[in-house]
Structures are given as C-alpha cells and as structure tokens.
Amino acid sequence: MTPCALPPHSVFPSVPIPPTLRLVRSFPMKLLLLPLVGLQLLLSLAAAAPATRPNILFIFSDDHAQHAISAYGSKVNQTPHLDRLARGGARFNHAFVTNSICTPSRAVVLTGKYSHANGTPVFNVFDGAQPTVAKLLQAAGYHTGMIGKWHLGSDPTGFDRWIILPGQGVYHDPDFLTPHGRVNLAGHVTPLTTQLGIEFLDTRPRDKPFFLMLHQKAPHRAWEPDAKNKALFKDRVIPEPSTLWDDYATRPAALPENRQTVARDLTRRDLKLEPPADLAPGPARQQWLGAKPMELTVTSADGTARTLTGPELVKWKYQRYMQDYLACVQGVDDGVGEVLDYLDRTGLAQNTIVIYSSDNGWYLGDLGMYDKRFMYEPGLHIPLLARGPGIKAGAVTDLFALNADFAPTFLEFAGVKIPAEMHGRSLVPILRGEKPAGWRTSAYYRYYHDPGHHNTRAHYGVRTATHKLIHYWKKDAWELFDLVRDPTEQKNLAADPAHAATLTELKAEIVRLQRELGDTGQFADVIPKDGVDAPKNVPRLGLKTVQEAVAAMRP
Numbered sequence: 001m002t003p004c005a006l007p008p009h010s011v012f013p014s015v016p017i018p019p020t021l022r023l024v025r026s027f028p029m030k031l032l033l034l035p036l037v038g039l040q041l042l043l044s045l046a047a048a049a050p051a052t053r054p055n056i057l058f059i060f061s062d063d064h065a066q067h068a069i070s071a072y073g074s075k076v077n078q079t080p081h082l083d084r085l086a087r088g089g090a091r092f093n094h095a096f097v098t099n100s101i102c103t104p105s106r107a108v109v110l111t112g113k114y115s116h117a118n119g120t121p122v123f124n125v126f127d128g129a130q131p132t133v134a135k136l137l138q139a140a141g142y143h144t145g146m147i148g149k150w151h152l153g154s155d156p157t158g159f160d161r162w163i164i165l166p167g168q169g170v171y172h173d174p175d176f177l178t179p180h181g182r183v184n185l186a187g188h189v190t191p192l193t194t195q196l197g198i199e200f201l202d203t204r205p206r207d208k209p210f211f212l213m214l215h216q217k218a219p220h221r222a223w224e225p226d227a228k229n230k231a232l233f234k235d236r237v238i239p240e241p242s243t244l245w246d247d248y249a250t251r252p253a254a255l256p257e258n259r260q261t262v263a264r265d266l267t268r269r270d271l272k273l274e275p276p277a278d279l280a281p282g283p284a285r286q287q288w289l290g291a292k293p294m295e296l297t298v299t300s301a302d303g304t305a306r307t308l309t310g311p312e313l314v315k316w317k318y319q320r321y322m323q324d325y326l327a328c329v330q331g332v333d334d335g336v337g338e339v340l341d342y343l344d345r346t347g348l349a350q351n352t353i354v355i356y357s358s359d360n361g362w363y364l365g366d367l368g369m370y371d372k373r374f375m376y377e378p379g380l381h382i383p384l385l386a387r388g389p390g391i392k393a394g395a396v397t398d399l400f401a402l403n404a405d406f407a408p409t410f411l412e413f414a415g416v417k418i419p420a421e422m423h424g425r426s427l428v429p430i431l432r433g434e435k436p437a438g439w440r441t442s443a444y445y446r447y448y449h450d451p452g453h454h455n456t457r458a459h460y461g462v463r464t465a466t467h468k469l470i471h472y473w474k475k476d477a478w479e480l481f482d483l484v485r486d487p488t489e490q491k492n493l494a495a496d497p498a499h500a501a502t503l504t505e506l507k508a509e510i511v512r513l514q515r516e517l518g519d520t521g522q523f524a525d526v527i528p529k530d531g532v533d534a535p536k537n538v539p540r541l542g543l544k545t546v547q548e549a550v551a552a553m554r555p
C-alpha cells in the first residue's frame with residue numbers, strides 16, 4: 001500500500017486540484033471529462049508519493065520511565081498497548097536522553113543536536129529559525145503536524161498544522177494554542193490529545209505521506225489521571241524499589257542536597273490532599289497545597305484514623321505518588337492502543353512507522369526520588385519502541401540509541417539526506433536488525449539546570465556498556481560506577497585505587513566525546529533565562545470540539 005492509499009470510506013475534498021485540471025474542469029464538456037479528470041488525478045497522486053516513503057508517527061510522552069512499561073519488564077504496571085507495539089517491532093534496552101528535562105530534550109529531538117549546539121540547555125525559548133527535522137520533512141513533501149505538549153516557548157515551525165499546550169498545559173479542560181489563537185477543550189488532556197491525533201490523520205491530505213508528532217502531557221507531575229484510570233489504581237499496592245531508602249552515604253557530592261525525594265519533597269498537591277473547606281481559592285490555599293507534610297493523619301478504608309510519620313509516612317507517600325503516576329501512564333497506553341487500532345482499521349499500519357518514546361527518564365522512587373535530571377540509570381534511560389515497514393518484529397537491541405538519533409532516523413525513513421551537523425545517527429539499520437559498523441560504545445550526557453526546581457547540581461558524564469562516570473563540574477566531584485556489579489549505582493568507585501585505570505580511561509573518553517560533539521562548555525557557567533512558560537497574548541477562541549480544534553490547526 002502506498003502512503004496515498006485511501007481507506008474505503010475516504011473521499012477527495014482535501015486534495016488540492018492542480019491549476020491545469022481546474023482549467024479542464026471549466027470546459028463546457030466538463031461533465032463528460034470528469035471520469036478522465038479523476039483518473040489523471042489518481043495518476044498524479046501516485047507519481048507524487050512513491051510507495052517507498054512511509055508515514056512517520058512519533059508518539060511522545062512526558063516523564064514516562066522505561067521501567068514503567070511491561071515490555072521492559074516493569075515490576076509496577078502493565079502496558080498492553082505499548083507491549084503490542086514492542087511485539088510488532090523493535091525495542092531498545094539502552095535508549096538514552098542527552099539532557100534529562102522537558103524543554104532541552106524536545107529541542108534535541110527536533111534538531112538532532114545536543115543542547116550546547118541547539119541553544120536550549122534549560123527552559124529557555126527555542127530558536128525556531130534553525131533547521132529542524134520537521135522543516136526538512138515538510139520541504140521533502142511530507143504533511144507535517146504537531147499535537148500536544150510542545151514546551152519550547154516559540155511557535156512551532158516546519159509544521160503544516162499545529163496545536164500545542166501553552167507551557168506545561170493542564171490535565172483537565174485544557175487550553176491549546178493554534179496558529180489562530182487559544183482554544184479550550186472539555187475533558188482530560190490525554191484522551192483529547194489522542195483524539196486530536198486521530199482527527200489529524202483523518203483529515204490529512206491523501207496525496208502526501210505524513211509526519212505527525214503526537215505528544216502527550218502525561219504522566220508529568222502533578223499526576224492527575226482521568227477518572228477511569230484513577231479508579232483503576234486507587235487501591236493498588238505498588239512494590240517498592242530496592243533503593244527507595246537510599247541514604248546517599250557513598251555519594252555525598254550532589255544527591256544529599258537534591259529536593260526531589262519521595263520522603264521529603266512531595267507536596268500536599270502531589271499527594272492530592274484536600275485543603276480545609278474554609279480555605280478559599282487564593283494565595284493561602286496555594287501555600288497550603290505547596291507545603292510538604294512530614295506528619296499526616298490518614299483514614300483507612302474501615303474508617304479508622306492513623307497519624308503517620310517517619311518510614312510509615314514515606315511508604316504511604318510512595319503509594320499515593322505511584323498510584324496516580326501509573327494511572328496517568330495507563331491513559332497514555334490506552335491512547336497508543338486507540339491510535340494503533342485506527343492505523344489497523346484504515347490500512348495505514350502497513351506503511352506507517354510508529355515510534356514511541358518519552359522526553360526524559362524518571363525515578364519511580366529509585367534512589368529515593370521522583371523526577372528526572374540526574375544521570376543515574378532511571379533518569380538516563382528512555383523508552384524507545386518502533387514498528388512499521390522495514391523494522392524487524394520482535395527485535396531487541398542493547399546498542400546505544402540517543403534522543404539525538406530520532407531526527408536522523410526519521411530523515412532516513414523519508415529518504416532525506418541527513419545534515420552533517422546533526423550529532424545523532426540514523427537508527428534505521430539497527431531497526432532492520434543489523435549492527436552498523438563503528439556504532440557508538442559510549443554515550444555522552446550533560447545537564448545544566450542548576451539549582452533548578454529540585455536543587456539538582458549540574459553534571460556531565462559518559463556511560464559505556466559496563467561503567468558510568470559522572471562529573472559534577474561546579475563541585476569538581478567525580479562518581480564512577482561499575483554497572484555490572486552495581487546496577488543501582490550505590491557505590492562510588494572514583495576514589496578507589498583499584499579502579500584508577502578505568503577512571504583515567506573514562507575521563508579521556510569524556511574529553512574525546514566533548515571534542516567530537518563540539519561541547520566547549522558553552523553553557524557551563526551561565527545558563528540562559530527560563531522563558532518557555534511565559535503567558536502568550538493571543539486571541540481567545542473559546543470552547544471547541546476536537547474537530548473544530550483540528551480545523552484551527554492550519555496557519
């Protein structure tokens with residue numbers, strides 16, 4: 001099936017009529033010629049869209065831990081639809097983010113370049129004038145779309161149609177920005193984003209392959225699932241990770257001062273505690289919700305009240321956090337299922353590459369934390385699943401992928417030349433089941449947002465198949481881990497003479513990678529100002545249906 005193949009129920013209204021055909025249609029004998037026109041149109045469509053160019057559907061979520069997907073062996077949840085994607089395609093065990101936070105990651109995905117080269121190392125506004133994969137695919141004849149969480153501050157460029165959440169967006173009855181202004185949609189953001197994606201596909205021009213970036217907000221903090229999934233997870237008891245009680249004793253450089261711990265840093269808002277009835281909306285109520293309770297009275301199902309402190313309270317907080325987080329993940333998984341069903345139903349599945357990933361890693365209570373940022377394994381790893389024409393079903397690889405590889409991968413699928421300045425490499429050969437010669441055996445990472453929202457210290461580092469070296473450069477503190485013997489990174493070996501050779505070798509590897517990537521410390525000392533959450537002064541277009549919202553996506 002070609003990209004322009006039509007589902008049985010399709011009609012032609014969105015296909016533009018070339019000027020020559022419009023002349024033919026104005027001829028007095030037009031009624032007699034109409035069947036011919038239809039034939040010519042079909043022939044011209046077939047010529048415009050060769051069968052070799054697949055559609056590309058990139059489904060992206062926000063803060064979805066790799067280890068919260070059952071295809072990756074999750075111990076905490078089941079994700080049947082993502083598993084279906086994994087079974088029908090390829091799974092990367094070691095897909096890494098290059099800077100584990102929202103905005104920078106999205107800039108890397110669009111440009112194929114590390115933060116120091118794309119200019120967005122923190123939450124600063126992305127320069128949309130630079131080349132992006134969307135622009136390249138659009139220029140190559142793809143119909144390009146961007147739906148959902150964007151979080152880059154500037155308006156999307158390179159998209160034929162776009163509808164994005166303002167800043168972080170909200171979970172319930174969200175506003176979206178379109179080229180014409182701000183629209184409001186009723187309902188929960190996750191199913192709404194899915195429906196917008198399906199409506200986009202349904203109304204796409206049939207004479208072009210499509211490239212759609214379908215970006216879910218979930219499961220980002222403050223983890224507000226829809227009612228169905230909230231009820232599903234309300235009483236679940238989630239297993240605790242082995243490192244929930246990590247005291248950081250062997251890693252004093254940066255971990256002890258982090259403010260993203262389950263024990264101390266979850267707020268009443270995070271824990272969905274109800275403010276006192278007499279606390280009217282306003283600053284006092286916000287302050288109440290933002291407080292971090294260290295003692296809490298909870299009521300059990302049998303009606304008995306208990307006051308929790310210490311480890312008992314930490315256990316309770318972990319359960320509350322994880323129940324809502326996983327319920328949000330379930331919404332994302334449901335949406336993946338709906339989109340896969342749509343592709344199957346319309347026959348699009350045969351010529352559509354579907355890729356699933358998330359913008360950064362995530363701590364499921366691992367090392368005592370929630371959130372991302374740190375280069376430890378849960379923060380560094382991201383999900384990466386892909387299926388479609390040319391992708392080997394059931395393939396599982398340990399080869400290292402980076403989020404900087406996504407853009408080159410999309411381009412190779414589309415038959416578009418990959419710009420030399422992109423840092424990433426195309427994953428297409430690996431997806432075919434090959435092991436490309438000279439594939440990377442180390443991965444470079446750099447995080448800048450210090451102190452940021454969670455007092456996370458800036459660091460860079462390298463990961464190999466067996467080791468990781470992290471440098472907190474503002475403190476000149478090094479952490480070396482043996483990932484084979486110590487996969488949860490509990491023991492820093494940097495000062496251990498027995499590992500001095502490895503330390504020297506990995507320091508040299510960091511220098512080599514920084515040179516190769518052109519990282520000369522562009523944002524090492526001074527980081528740009530945050531700006532992606534600034535309010536937008538655009539017309540308010542009011543409450544819209546999904547169909548009306550998609551109609552407003554065209555510039």
Ligand SMILES: [Ca+2]
Nearest residue numbers: 062063102359
């Ligand atoms: Ca994120």
